[in-house]
Amino acid sequence: AQKVTQAQTEISVVEKEDVTLDCVYETRDTTYYLFWYKQPPSGELVFLIRRNSFDEQNEISGRYSWNFQKSTSSFNFTITASQVVDSAVYFCALSEPEIQGAQKLVFGQGTRLTINP
Amino acid sequence: EPEVTQTPSHQVTQMGQEVILRCVPISNHLYFYWYRQILGQKVEFLVSFYNNEISEKSEIFDDQFSVERPDGSNFTLKIRSTKLEDSAMYFCASSHSNRVRYGYTFGSGTRLTVV
Numbered sequence: 001a002q003k004v005t006q007a008q009t010e011i012s013v014v015e016k017e018d019v020t021l022d023c024v025y026e027t028r029d030t031t032y033y034l035f036w037y038k039q040p041p042s043g044e045l046v047f048l049i050r051r052n053s054f055d056e057q058n059e060i061s062g063r064y065s066w067n068f069q070k071s072t073s074s075f076n077f078t079i080t081a082s083q084v085v086d087s088a089v090y091f092c093a094l095s096e097p098e099i100q101g102a103q104k105l106v107f108g109q110g111t112r113l114t115i116n117p
Numbered sequence: 118e119p120e121v122t123q124t125p126s127h128q129v130t131q132m133g134q135e136v137i138l139r140c141v142p143i144s145n146h147l148y149f150y151w152y153r154q155i156l157g158q159k160v161e162f163l164v165s166f167y168n169n170e171i172s173e174k175s176e177i178f179d180d181q182f183s184v185e186r187p188d189g190s191n192f193t194l195k196i197r198s199t200k201l202e203d204s205a206m207y208f209c210a211s212s213h214s215n216r217v218r219y220g221y222t223f224g225s226g227t228r229l230t231v232v
Contacts, residue, residue, distance in 0.1 A: 037223075043225070043228060044225035044226055045208060091159065091160060102148045102212070105152075105160075105217070105221070106162070110159055
């Protein structure tokens with residue numbers, strides 16, 4: 001069965017520091033998708049990125065970057081020059097195999113990130 | 118950008134009462150989902166729905182839960198007799214196809230509090 005592990009329960013850094021959130025996943029499928037979502041205090045899930053298993057290129061979007069390492073089953077997320085507004089809970093998620101009907105997502109436990117001024 | 122709309126944003130109900138959570142998926146989406154997040158915990162899949170029937174449901178989705186697409190636009194989750202442990206954030210999601218590569222959109226959630 002699919003599993004996502006976010007070993008860091010909470011991280012606290014000072015503003016402008018770089019921070020990396022770890023995500024390790026387990027799947028026997030060869031085709032899958034990985035996601036990162038941000039959940040601010042207001043509670044909604046804000047989509048950040050979707051990456052398919054065949055695309056191992058790292059991605060950068062402004063201060064955000066993602067490092068996908070298929071060899072270690074990891075999909076880590078780095079925030080450069082963190083800001084107070086980055087404070088939130090961040091979830092990594094993995095899609096179920098495509099052969100199994102409507103695809104659902106399996107979420108990790110989340111990492112609560114606090115950026116202190 | 119199209120959105121999945123959930124109402125209400127917050128609902129308080131007494132234990133034992135029935136509650137209906139409402140969702141309006143993106144108009145051309147065909148697959149619909151409910152997820153639950155107990156406070157401080159991870160987001161968990163409840164149920165998926167396609168072609169007016171349940172595609173898959175989790176162990177959490179017991180006989181107290183039901184889903185319906187009553188009028189072609191709304192997608193509802195009903196909890197027949199709420200328990201304290203049903204207090205959670207409930208997220209609706211929709212997708213155009215059964216493949217996440219084509220997009221998967223979450224609503225902003227309904228926070229259910231059972232007292």
